[in-house]
Amino acid sequence: MNSRLVTIKLSGDKGTPVYQQIKDAIRAKMQSGEWQAGKMIPSENQLADSLNASRMTINRSLRELTAEGLLKRVHGLGTFVAEPPRHAHLVKLVSISDEIKQQGKQHSSQLLSVETVISDAELSERMQLAEKTPVYKVVLVHSQDSVPIQIEIRYVNPELVPDFLEVDFTETTPAEHLIKSIRPDELEHI
Template sequence: MSAILESFDDISKSAPEPIYQQIKSTIQQRIASGDWTAGQKLPSENELVVALDVSRMTINRALRELTQEGLIKRVHGLGSFVAEAPRHASLIELQDIALEIEQHGKRHSSQVLVLDSVAAPVEIAAQMQLPPGRPVDHLRAIHFQDEIPIQLETRYVNPVVMPEFGQQDFTRVTATAYLLQQFKPDEMEHRVSAVMPDRTLRKLLSMPDGQPCLQLNRRTWSNDQVVTCVTLTYPGDRYELGARYATDEYQLR
């Protein structure tokens, strides 16, 4: 029990990050690391109050938001518990494919096909809310899970916001991981569709004839500017997007 509470050592009241966020991050890390396993009971709010010397409302907010994000489950009158781990890539969160693959116990590798700067074609310019022809960084890479191609990443990046992007080595760190380090997205848009691959795409993803692809298009904003827009293409037979979460309240709109 006290072993669990020791995880919360580095909560600082004068940190730039708010306290409730620090608590959330700590719990997230413990769960992600496999340190806390599914079904395990978390300390009660009151235990955390005395352990962290923080108001109960602050802890309540942290745990409530974690519940909404599906990381923990709370039962009125009983306690808080680590939720079952979702088996699929999350549609909700921004996830680094390398991390995701490794969390499933497989090996990730990637190959950069293209990394250059191009004049934005009209569709891309429209997506990025830039005038057409404006230079944008362009990346095309394949990601492998145990040597099997599982994702084609086609990404455009606004060089005004991310000037160093073109100089990175994306075989060692994925573009997603790099970008997440560099900025904090404040808005995202996801679009999911099913498409048939052309011959090039089929070859790149080692796909048999007649198999569809699942395509995820994501735009990411920071300070009301589109920082990056990316198209992730998955072989339909090898991948599934998914999400599972608690619905504290849902709505029709």
């Protein structure tokens, strides 16, 4: 890339460090689509010449943008605009019953309790509810081929699933009921 073609305008804000102005300008080039994912950006020397900045200042800007995942530096090749992260489900919603059946095994569960409890400070924070909010709590033991393998303790916000206490958990698992009742983007695994 020819240094004459590097056109980056810094904000000129005296209160903002030069390296930050350079980061902001590079970020703007990427966001505008002028510098696209996978494409090489100008070298440190080209940027330093074009911006009348030291190579150390340019290097700091590029290092920080690399640490943020916006740039990718390849030794001996140059610096490239990083590919955007692929969106993936952070939690795959699968019922333990389905997992066990997929292995060709027999699933069973024993319901130990299902009740309404008052959330304490820790639970309220984790569920992002006001303290002392009523929540549903269910406790089950899941077995695979009659061997207990998991204790499930699940808290549910009654506003999201008002019929939760009415469900027969000997016929369906709490996870299966929640998957049917709530859109996946409303669920949060804590």
